[in-house]
Amino acid sequence: MNRLNKISAVLSLSVVLFATGCDKDDEIKDNFDTSGTYTQVDQMARPAINTVFVNSARKNEFNTTVPSQMNAAFNAQFQAVLTNFGYTSNALGLDKPTFASVLVTDVLNVKMNGTTTFFDGTNVLTGRALADDVIDTELLLIFGGPMGSSNPGLTKDNVNGNDKPFLNSFPFLAAPF
Amino acid sequence: MKKKILLGSLLGITLLGGIIFAADHIDAPAVTGAGSTSLNTDITDIYAFQSPADNSKMVFAINTQGLLSPAATATASFPSNVMYELNIDNTGDNVEDLVIQFLVQNGKVRVYGPVAPGSTGLTSTVKTNGPVTEADVTSYGSAPVIGTNSNGIRIFAGPRDDPFFFDLVRFKEVIAGTQPGFRNPGMDTFAGTNVMSLVAEVPKSLLGSATTINVWAETKMK
Numbered sequence: 001m002n003r004l005n006k007i008s009a010v011l012s013l014s015v016v017l018f019a020t021g022c023d024k025d026d027e028i029k030d031n032f033d034t035s036g037t038y039t040q041v042d043q044m045a046r047p048a049i050n051t052v053f054v055n056s057a058r059k060n061e062f063n064t065t066v067p068s069q070m071n072a073a074f075n076a077q078f079q080a081v082l083t084n085f086g087y088t089s090n091a092l093g094l095d096k097p098t099f100a101s102v103l104v105t106d107v108l109n110v111k112m113n114g115t116t117t118f119f120d121g122t123n124v125l126t127g128r129a130l131a132d133d134v135i136d137t138e139l140l141l142i143f144g145g146p147m148g149s150s151n152p153g154l155t156k157d158n159v160n161g162n163d164k165p166f167l168n169s170f171p172f173l174a175a176p177f
Numbered sequence: 178m179k180k181k182i183l184l185g186s187l188l189g190i191t192l193l194g195g196i197i198f199a200a201d202h203i204d205a206p207a208v209t210g211a212g213s214t215s216l217n218t219d220i221t222d223i224y225a226f227q228s229p230a231d232n233s234k235m236v237f238a239i240n241t242q243g244l245l246s247p248a249a250t251a252t253a254s255f256p257s258n259v260m261y262e263l264n265i266d267n268t269g270d271n272v273e274d275l276v277i278q279f280l281v282q283n284g285k286v287r288v289y290g291p292v293a294p295g296s297t298g299l300t301s302t303v304k305t306n307g308p309v310t311e312a313d314v315t316s317y318g319s320a321p322v323i324g325t326n327s328n329g330i331r332i333f334a335g336p337r338d339d340p341f342f343f344d345l346v347r348f349k350e351v352i353a354g355t356q357p358g359f360r361n362p363g364m365d366t367f368a369g370t371n372v373m374s375l376v377a378e379v380p381k382s383l384l385g386s387a388t389t390i391n392v393w394a395e396t397k398m399k
Contacts, residue, residue, distance in 0.1 A: 032282050032287050038259075038260040038302070038397035038398060039299060039397055040299040040395050040397050041397065041398050042218050043220070043393055043394065044201040044220040044223055044393065044394055045223065047201065049201075067266075067271040067272075067391075067393060068271040105271055106393065107266065107271055107391035107392065108223060108392045108393060109389060109390075109391055110235070111388070112387065115227075116225065116235075117226075126389075127225045127226050127227070128223070129224065129226040130224055133342075135342075151358075152358075153359060154351070156359060157343060157347065157348065157363045159343055159344045159364065160342075161342060162341075162342050162365075163338065163365055164338045168229065170228075170230060170236075170321075170331050170333065170376070171321055171323070171331075171376040172236060172238075173337040173338065173376065175321075175337070175338060176250050176336040176338050177247045177250070177338060177369050177370070177371055
């Protein structure tokens, strides 16, 4: 083989090897890495539960407690917080132990048929829609007393809606600022 | 008199609880502050609602990385070592029967599920044996990129206006005892701020046959 042919052969071989290498890299980039074990750091279901009811010393613990264990671990703490708030009953007629039990297992209840909302005056805890005023709902249920009329300065924050309209089409959440 | 006692009690709770952020924004030392793993693992809110576009489908949204300014949003991203996992209990025992797992790598989001978890609880592996849906992550300022698959699932990952609204500033003043109650009108502390959102619209037929389900979201790291 003369020199030119040798160079061509080497170049051709290099191109082939290089091309193969490129394909391999592309394949790896297209494949998601689904290996390994992921370990829990944070969890969340209902708004404000962890932040209001769990003291700072136990917040990390709450974030790494599975929901089925939350009642055993935190029911007493939730009742103590309700006691400090002066809680007796609320518009749903729940006494302190019952309300604590509802709150402590931090999961979002969702109804599979019909209106899905945190609270719309009629439906209670059937989901959480974007426009739901969850803060007013929780303030009312914690501070409003059995008739909902106690502590009027504390049961509404008077911020009644989002700063942007939601979308009528998926993904429904509004574009960022 | 009653009001003073109540406010005193609120103050007491705050001193115990530290700074209170509503919803779940920056809720615990492990997800923010000294010794924190990463702000990118903080869940601010989750939503679950029947799709306004199709009442045979349910929409789930997991919002993360709260209080992003517009400038911070332009450079925000989802970490690639975090699984965002929606857990669904459809037997009423508060143990997950199905999961929907969001992973983001190399500018793409992949959603695995709904699918039965391998094992339940504080650790997860990626379940690749159920529906898989993919999309490019939507970049700041772009129209939403929507991923679909033949199961009728639609997905989105990217920055969104934070849908949460609350006069948190005034709430903290009430707790501190410097204000007697909320102001009217209130001022939304979260106005003008963004979050990084993961959204999935899922046919109800993929969620089992229970009339109610319990859902919660977790962030897990590897």
